[in-house]
Amino acid sequence: MNAALRKMIRQDCSRVLGQRPAAFQALEGGVLLITGGTGFMGTWLAEMIAYLNDHHQLGVRLLLLSDRASLFAQRAPQLASRKDIQLIERDVLNLVELPEQVTWIIHAAANPDSRNHATDPLATLRVATRGTDALLGAALRLPNLHKILHVSSGLIYGSQPVEIPAIAESFAGGLDCAAPSQAYAEGKRAAEALCAAYRTQFRLPIVTVRPFAFLGPYQLLDRPWAANAFICDALRGGPIRIQGDGQSVRSYMYPADMALWILTILARGAAGTAYNLGSPEGVTLMDLAERIVSLLPQPVKIVTRMLGLGAPRPNRLVPDISLARETLGLEIATDLDAAIRLALPWYRAVASQER
Amino acid sequence: MPDIRISDPTLRDGNHAVAHQLTAAQIARYAAAAEEAGISIVEVGHGNGIGASSLQVGLSREDDATMLRAARAALSHSSLGVHCIPGFATINKDLRPALDLGVDVVRVASHCTEADITQRHIGYVCQRGKEAIGVLMMSHMAPVEVLLEEAAKMRAYGAEAVILMDSAGAMLPQDVTERVGCLARGLDIPVGFHAHNNLGMAVANSIAAVQAGATILDGTARGFGAGAGNTQLEVMVAVLEKMGFSTGADLYKVLDLGDLAEREIIPVLPTIKSISVVSGLAGVFSAFAKHVERISKQFQVDPRDVFFELGRRRIVAGQEDIILEVAQQLANGGAGTAEGGRQAAERKRAA
Numbered sequence: 001m002n003a004a005l006r007k008m009i010r011q012d013c014s015r016v017l018g019q020r021p022a023a024f025q026a027l028e029g030g031v032l033l034i035t036g037g038t039g040f041m042g043t044w045l046a047e048m049i050a051y052l053n054d055h056h057q058l059g060v061r062l063l064l065l066s067d068r069a070s071l072f073a074q075r076a077p078q079l080a081s082r083k084d085i086q087l088i089e090r091d092v093l094n095l096v097e098l099p100e101q102v103t104w105i106i107h108a109a110a111n112p113d114s115r116n117h118a119t120d121p122l123a124t125l126r127v128a129t130r131g132t133d134a135l136l137g138a139a140l141r142l143p144n145l146h147k148i149l150h151v152s153s154g155l156i157y158g159s160q161p162v163e164i165p166a167i168a169e170s171f172a173g174g175l176d177c178a179a180p181s182q183a184y185a186e187g188k189r190a191a192e193a194l195c196a197a198y199r200t201q202f203r204l205p206i207v208t209v210r211p212f213a214f215l216g217p218y219q220l221l222d223r224p225w226a227a228n229a230f231i232c233d234a235l236r237g238g239p240i241r242i243q244g245d246g247q248s249v250r251s252y253m254y255p256a257d258m259a260l261w262i263l264t265i266l267a268r269g270a271a272g273t274a275y276n277l278g279s280p281e282g283v284t285l286m287d288l289a290e291r292i293v294s295l296l297p298q299p300v301k302i303v304t305r306m307l308g309l310g311a312p313r314p315n316r317l318v319p320d321i322s323l324a325r326e327t328l329g330l331e332i333a334t335d336l337d338a339a340i341r342l343a344l345p346w347y348r349a350v351a352s353q354e355r
Numbered sequence: 356m357p358d359i360r361i362s363d364p365t366l367r368d369g370n371h372a373v374a375h376q377l378t379a380a381q382i383a384r385y386a387a388a389a390e391e392a393g394i395s396i397v398e399v400g401h402g403n404g405i406g407a408s409s410l411q412v413g414l415s416r417e418d419d420a421t422m423l424r425a426a427r428a429a430l431s432h433s434s435l436g437v438h439c440i441p442g443f444a445t446i447n448k449d450l451r452p453a454l455d456l457g458v459d460v461v462r463v464a465s466h467c468t469e470a471d472i473t474q475r476h477i478g479y480v481c482q483r484g485k486e487a488i489g490v491l492m493m494s495h496m497a498p499v500e501v502l503l504e505e506a507a508k509m510r511a512y513g514a515e516a517v518i519l520m521d522s523a524g525a526m527l528p529q530d531v532t533e534r535v536g537c538l539a540r541g542l543d544i545p546v547g548f549h550a551h552n553n554l555g556m557a558v559a560n561s562i563a564a565v566q567a568g569a570t571i572l573d574g575t576a577r578g579f580g581a582g583a584g585n586t587q588l589e590v591m592v593a594v595l596e597k598m599g600f601s602t603g604a605d606l607y608k609v610l611d612l613g614d615l616a617e618r619e620i621i622p623v624l625p626t627i628k629s630i631s632v633v634s635g636l637a638g639v640f641s642a643f644a645k646h647v648e649r650i651s652k653q654f655q656v657d658p659r660d661v662f663f664e665l666g667r668r669r670i671v672a673g674q675e676d677i678i679l680e681v682a683q684q685l686a687n688g689g690a691g692t693a694e695g696g697r698q699a700a701e702r703k704r705a706a
Contacts, residue, residue, distance in 0.1 A: 115478060118511035119471045181507055222482045224513050229481065236484045243515060243544070305486075305515055306356065309568045311543035 005346055006078055009217060012256035012342065013051035016333040020260070024052060026267040029059045030146070033102045035092050035135060036109035037064025038072035041151065041211075041258065043218045045106065046079045048259040053084050060084070063099060066109075067091040092131040098138045104266060107135050108151040112184065115224060121183030128187025129194065136198045136206075147205045149266040150195045154212040154278060154319055155185040165282070166320035169210070169274050192274070199272055207269040209262060212278025212319050215252035215339050217346035227252055230289050231340075231347045238300035240293070244307040246286030248315040253279040254334035254342065261330050268328055275328075276319035281336050292340055357603035359595055360571045362396040362462075362518075362547065363389055363588060364580070365616060366426065367438050368573075371402035371581035371642045373622060375415040379425040381620045382417075385576070386429035388615050392608035396436040396460050399426040402581060402642055403672070404438030404464065406449035411675055412642075419449065420456060427457045434459035434486070441465065441472045442673065446479050454483050462518065463509075464490035466671045467497045470505035474512045481513035488547070488571075489514035493671050495525040495638055499537040506538050506546075516545040516571055521560060522672065524553025524583055524631070525638040528563035539568025547571025550586045552578055553635025555627055557586040562594060576616030577624055582634055582641025584625030589613040633659040637666030646678050654686040661685060 032049065034042045042064055052058040062085045066072065069089035073080040080087060092109040109131055111117075117124045132150070139145055157173035164171070175182050175189065198204045215227045226242075227250075233240040253261075258277065265275050283291070289302045324330040334342065366385055370377050382399060389397045399422050401407045401415045408415035415422070419437075426435055437453055439461050444450055450461065461480045463473045473489060480487035489509025494502055506517040519534055526534075531548065538546045548564035550557040550573070561572050572595075574588030592609045595602050617624065630644055639662050647665075651658035664681045 115474055115512045118508040119474055179507075180504060181511060222478060224478075224481065224511075232482070233484045241484070241486075241515075306360070306545045306570060308516075308542045308544045308546055308570070309539045310541050 001076070001078070002349060005217065005349055008342070008345065009047055009256075010051060012254070013048050013259070014055070016256045016260045017051070018333070020264075023264050024058060024267050026146070027058060027060055027104060027263065030103040031061045031063065031099070031101045032104040032106065033063040033065060033098060034106045034108055035065045035131075038066040038069055038087070039108065040214070040218050040220070040255070041108045041262070042066070043072075043076055043079070044255045044259040045262060046076070046085060048256070048263060050079060050082060050084070062086070063088055063102065065090055065092065092135055093126060095134040095138050098142060100143060102142055103144050103146050105135070105139060105145070105148040106151065106262065106266060107132065107148060110151070110184070110188075112153070113223060114181070114184070117184045118181055121180040124183040125187040125190075128184070128191045132191040132194050136194060136204060139204060140198075140202055147207060147266060147271065149262065149269070150191065150206055150208045152192050152208050152210045152274065153185060153188040154210045154276065154317065156189045156192065156210065158185070160316045160318070162316065166280055166318045167276070168320040169276055169323055205271040207265055207271050208274040209265055209277040210274055210319070211258070212276070212317065213250055213252050214255050214258055216255040216343045218255060221347065221350055226250060226285055227288060230292050231343065232351065234292050234296055234300045235348055235351050237298070239303045240289045240300060242285050242289060242302065242304045244304065244311060246284055246289065246304055248285050249282045249318060250285065250288070251279040251282050251318045252336060252339060253277070253332065254339040257332055257334050260333075261324065264328055264330055265324070270327070275324045276321050278319040278321065279332055279336065280319060280321050281332070282316070282318040283336055291337060295340055295344060358570065358600040359565060359602050360395045360545070360547075361588070361592065361602050361604055362398060362436065362571055362573045363394045363575060364398040364438070364549070364573055364585070365575040365588070367398040367400045367404070368402060368575055368580035368585055369620070370400070370415070372579055372584070372625060374645065375401050375408065375413045377416065377422070377620060379417050379421050382422055383425040383429050385612075385616060385620055386426040388608070388612045390430050390433045392612045393604040394433050395603060396434045397426060397430060398436040398438060398462065399423060400437050403443055404440050405453050406444035407440065420452060423453060423456045423458060436460035436462060438490070439463050439476060440673070441476045444476070446476060450476060450479060454480070454485055458485065460486045460488060462488045462490045463514070464492050464520070466673070467491040467494045467502060467505060470508040473509055477509060477512040477514050487514050489517040490520055490549075491517065492520045493522045493640060494519040494534060495521060495523060495530060496669065496671070499534050502534055503537050503541045506542055510542055510544055514544065516547055517542060518547035518549055518571060518573070520549040521551055522640050523638045524551030524557070524635040524641055526560055527554070527556060528559050531560045531563040532567045535564045535569045536567035545570045547573065549573035551580065551635070551641045552583040552585060552625070552627060553631045553641060557584070558590050558594060561586045561591055562598070565595070565600065576613045577621055579616060579621050579625060580641070582644045583627040583631035587613070630658055630662070633662045637662040639665045639670060640672045642672065643675065643678060646675055650678050650682045654682040656682050656685040
């Protein structure tokens with residue numbers, strides 16, 4: 001990553017933090033372990049903690065646990081080389097013991113790539129269930145643990161009913177447990193059940209977030225999300241190809257907001273509560289493509305592709321974030337247009353490196 | 356947008372019928388006429404797709420790049436397509452250069468129970484901003500629930516449509532209705548169908564597919580393709596028109612395309628030979644026909660016995676080396692096992 005992008009990410013952290021650093025007082029001087037710590041979410045959390053340590057003397061020590069920790073040193077050397085960040089190369093499935101100085105945990109180990117869920121639903125389920133069980137079991141033995149934040153998924157709600165504009169945390173939803181493609185969502189539901197069991201049986205303080213979709217730096221370009229594909233198509237000169245008529249609705253949160261929300265929920269969220277993590281700003285895929293095009297110097301064509309007869313219409317996935325807003329005062333600092341504008345230089349730089 | 360998208364693999368499946376000897380000049384002429392006729396996808400290459408030219412399945416007269424360049428120069432509105440079987444085709448050696456040469460559509464194929472192997476190839480095509488279509492070959496060999504799961508995997512990898520191939524020409528219309536219908540109801544992407552004519556069912560099966568929800572159909576000029584050939588494009592387009600479906604193709608020019616193919620690229624028009632009937636009954640990949648005939652002759656065994664034994668063993672595309680083994684074992688006094696020999700004889704009698 002070049003210096004300009006590094007600076008941009010730092011500015012993002014500063015911008016979304018605004019006057020909020022006090023919200024993280026509880027974390028001060030703590031040791032935060034993040035499982036799946038070198039993925040998209042872990043990397044943004046590391047950026048935010050690094051910023052808070054550098055500019056607000058938060059004094060948090062970060063332990064990033066991942067089965068691919070060594071790759072992180074290549075991808076984010078500016079973080080991997082810091083004294084307040086330590087990499088631990090370990091598969092969450094094999095966790096028995098955690099460093100005893102750990103006071104906070106964010107459990108983000110998972111592979112959200114739907115392609116891998118289709119190929120290896122068993123591994124997907126194992127990480128969510130056995131991995132969560134292993135982590136929570138090891139956490140029981142920590143002498144000074146304050147709280148665990150479990151990263152679930154907005155997919156646990158199943159299909160969003162047409163008549164509901166945004167899904168609240170209380171929506172019971174429904175999944176088809178026999179469909180291998182839903183292994184991730186089912187695994188995350190089971191992991192939430194495990195968290196609830198550990199909380200009630202051992203009084204482990206666990207809070208949950210249910211992430212929706214994100215758009216911004218550190219996304220892997222080959223990930224099969226619509227926004228990713230649209231930006232990659234556009235930077236290639238187009239056309240942007242939309243599967244279907246473009247009327248499906250999604251929402252995208254900028255990852256600096258995501259990091260701020262996660263840390264706030266870790267520090268101040270109520271144990272036993274699940275919070276939606278995403279943007280409430282619904283956008284049709286056609287509108288999203290048009291907004292991307294409007295921010296580019298050159299015209300890019302948008303084409304729609306045929307859908308099959310089995311396609312559910314309309315298709316919507318937007319969270320209701322009233323709970324986080326009302327109880328924790330969290331707001332979205334980066335709207336969708338700003339998110340696209342901020343994401344473009346990063347996508348452009350990464351795409352040019354990959355060519 | 357037409358009701359039915361026509362994909363024409365004459366220059367790919369037809370290559371099986373001429374031992375992969377189509378020339379760049381033939382490809383250029385046919386592609387130009389297909390473009391003129393309004394064909395949506397013109398598929399080009401070795402019969403088994405890009406990267407497949409080999410001693411085992413046959414050496415191409417022209418390399419992939421030459422064939423693709425010839426077709427690319429002739430196509431502007433029609434999409435240039437390739438067939439791509441992971442294993443024959445690797446990403447860096449075959450897929451990357453094909454896309455660099457201007458391929459628009461990559462049909463990434465696997466045996467119907469092995470969609471997992473298409474993940475990286477489909478992913479790469481999507482990453483390059485091109486259209487990936489998943490193809491499940493030999494789809495008569497798996498139950499419908501399995502086909503739906505495998506197709507759903509391809510969808511998850513980024514395929515924009517899934518094609519069921521009746522590679523052995525083994526299906527009857529009710530088989531097609533059941534399979535295509537299940538996929539069309541269960542997937543949110545278009546479903547297509549690719550027929551072979553071993554049992555004389557290719558046009559009927561293609562129409563059954565459309566009636567069950569398929570919106571992409573494969574057809575080749577004069578049915579030029581492996582074994583007994585494919586659905587005859589001209590007839591298919593005519594029947595679709597008669598039924599009131601739009602295809603985006605110009606019927607007269609499609610008819611001219613068939614005439615051109617017969618005149619300039621098809622040395623022997625496809626017919627349903629005895630061996631093809633047996634291959635369809637046995638449910639064995641149509642493109643095995645030439646290998647089976649040659650090897651059976653070499654070992655002086657009845658090629659029909661070879662086909663039934665291959666069918667009993669559920670041999671699939673890519674396992675061409677087993678033909679030799681089966682022929683040799685039959686020549687040595689029966690099939691690989693006494694049981695196999697008996698079953699082959701029984702099937703022969705039943706047939």
